[in-house]
Amino acid sequence: MHIGCPKEIKPQEFRVGLTPNAAREAVVHGHTVSVETQAGIGAGFTDKDYVDAGAAIIATAAEIFAVAGMIVKVKEPQPVERKMLREGQVLFTYLHLAPDPEQTKDLLASGCTAIAYETVTDANGGLPLLAPMSEVAGRLAPQVGSWTLQKANGGRGVLMGGVPGVGPAKVVVIGGGVVGTHAARVAAGMGADVTVLDRSLPRMRYLDDVFGRDFKTMYASAGNTIELVREADMVIGAVLIPGAAAPKLINRVQLSEMKQGAVIVDVAIDQGGCFETSKATTHQDPIYDVDGIMHYCVANMPGAVARTSTIALSNATMPFMLALADKGWRQACEDDAHLLNGLNVHAGQLTYYAVGKALGIDVLSPQLALKA
Numbered sequence: 001m002h003i004g005c006p007k008e009i010k011p012q013e014f015r016v017g018l019t020p021n022a023a024r025e026a027v028v029h030g031h032t033v034s035v036e037t038q039a040g041i042g043a044g045f046t047d048k049d050y051v052d053a054g055a056a057i058i059a060t061a062a063e064i065f066a067v068a069g070m071i072v073k074v075k076e077p078q079p080v081e082r083k084m085l086r087e088g089q090v091l092f093t094y095l096h097l098a099p100d101p102e103q104t105k106d107l108l109a110s111g112c113t114a115i116a117y118e119t120v121t122d123a124n125g126g127l128p129l130l131a132p133m134s135e136v137a138g139r140l141a142p143q144v145g146s147w148t149l150q151k152a153n154g155g156r157g158v159l160m161g162g163v164p165g166v167g168p169a170k171v172v173v174i175g176g177g178v179v180g181t182h183a184a185r186v187a188a189g190m191g192a193d194v195t196v197l198d199r200s201l202p203r204m205r206y207l208d209d210v211f212g213r214d215f216k217t218m219y220a221s222a223g224n225t226i227e228l229v230r231e232a233d234m235v236i237g238a239v240l241i242p243g244a245a246a247p248k249l250i251n252r253v254q255l256s257e258m259k260q261g262a263v264i265v266d267v268a269i270d271q272g273g274c275f276e277t278s279k280a281t282t283h284q285d286p287i288y289d290v291d292g293i294m295h296y297c298v299a300n301m302p303g304a305v306a307r308t309s310t311i312a313l314s315n316a317t318m319p320f321m322l323a324l325a326d327k328g329w330r331q332a333c334e335d336d337a338h339l340l341n342g343l344n345v346h347a348g349q350l351t352y353y354a355v356g357k358a359l360g361i362d363v364l365s366p367q368l369a370l371k372a
Contacts, residue, residue: 003026003069003070004070004071005017005039006039007061009061010078011282012283012300012304013303014042015074015075015306015309015313016045016306019040020049022314023054023055024053024054026321027053033056034055035047035050035055036058036061043310061081062084065085070090070324070325071089074313075300077091077103077106077107082103085106085112086111087110087112091112092324093114095107095116098245098355098358104350112345114346115329116243116344118242119344131316132312136301136312137182137301138181138267139186140304140305142190142265144298144304148263148265148286148296149169149233151261156259160187170192171194172195173235174238175197176207179240179267185214185215187215188211188214195216197225198217199220234264234265237250237268237275238268240271243344243352243353244355244358245271245358246272247274248273249274252291255276255277261294263293263294264295264296269299275295278297280299282300286298330370340367341366346372349364350363352366
């Protein structure tokens with residue numbers, strides 16, 4: 001198969017879909033790899049690194065899309081890229097379709113087969129291609145939140161760990177999954193007073209057993225949530241429903257009850273955000289103010305640490321990418337039900353239920369798509 005990797009064009013996105021090591025693995029498997037010039041430079045990979053790995057360097061994205069049977073990216077294809085997709089072509093990348101009707105419409109119109117990293121599953125019920133970026137985003141959330149808390153950035157002027165005689169910041173993490181756990185660990189490590197809200201009693205028992213007194217846990221009832229949010233200096237939204245739009249956990253009225261200068265970090269913004277007032281921002285202009293509450297809602301947070309993120313993502317995606325290339329998407333998905341769960345679009349039809357429910361679009365089951 002001819003595998004193509006264009007340069008990411010989303011604002012302030014420095015990651016790349018293939019590392020030189022991943023390109024080398026594909027070449028060893030007998031595939032042709034084409035990489036757009038300078039695609040890896042933001043993550044510290046030069047064109048020479050890719051050439052040494054056996055890949056060809058191509059001048060433009062248009063040439064990549066024209067010749068490649070499979071496009072491997074990081075972020076969802078932007079409008080200009082979606083126009084270059086074609087029937088029969090495989091797209092392997094993050095999609096986050098539920099809050100994005102325009103992208104969904106364009107992918108359906110293209111006729112391509114789109115497999116989303118964020119809905120591929122594993123035997124343990126996890127999301128192995130989302131997990132590395134969830135880990136990165138979780139660890140980044142307290143870091144960017146503490147920066148937003150600084151008075152010069154509109155925040156309350158509270159230091160995460162406080163100082164002797166002055167208490168630490170109060171941080172509330174909504175969601176105790178991968179993002180929430182990593183966010184709580186880092187926030188607690190910075191000296192903050194951290195509480196994790198979740199509705200799963202087994203998960204809270206696990207967090208308590210593993211992390212002990214590093215941070216507290218509390219059941220995420222409506223009453224507990226708003227009580228903690230009112231007193232918080234920082235609230236980190238870390239709730240995920242695989243493939244679906246994120247639930248709105250804090251509305252505009254509840255937001256008005258928060259302390260002036262408090263900070264919201266919405267890590268769920270890729271799926272539409274879990275606060276009513278959330279809207280996607282970029283690294284170039286990351287924060288905005290609603291009713292005196294500072295919002296940090298960057299939709300590609302891991303792009304800020306592009307090298308770490310790229311290598312971590314490639315480690316996870318490489319086996320699936322090789323299976324798709326070695327076997328073709330049909331056989332690869334037939335052999336691996338977890339990879340089949342990643343199928344979101346095929347030949348003009350939507351194939352992921354949660355996206356169809358969110359957007360009001362009829363869905364063809366992925367099993368039927370295999371037979372189509």
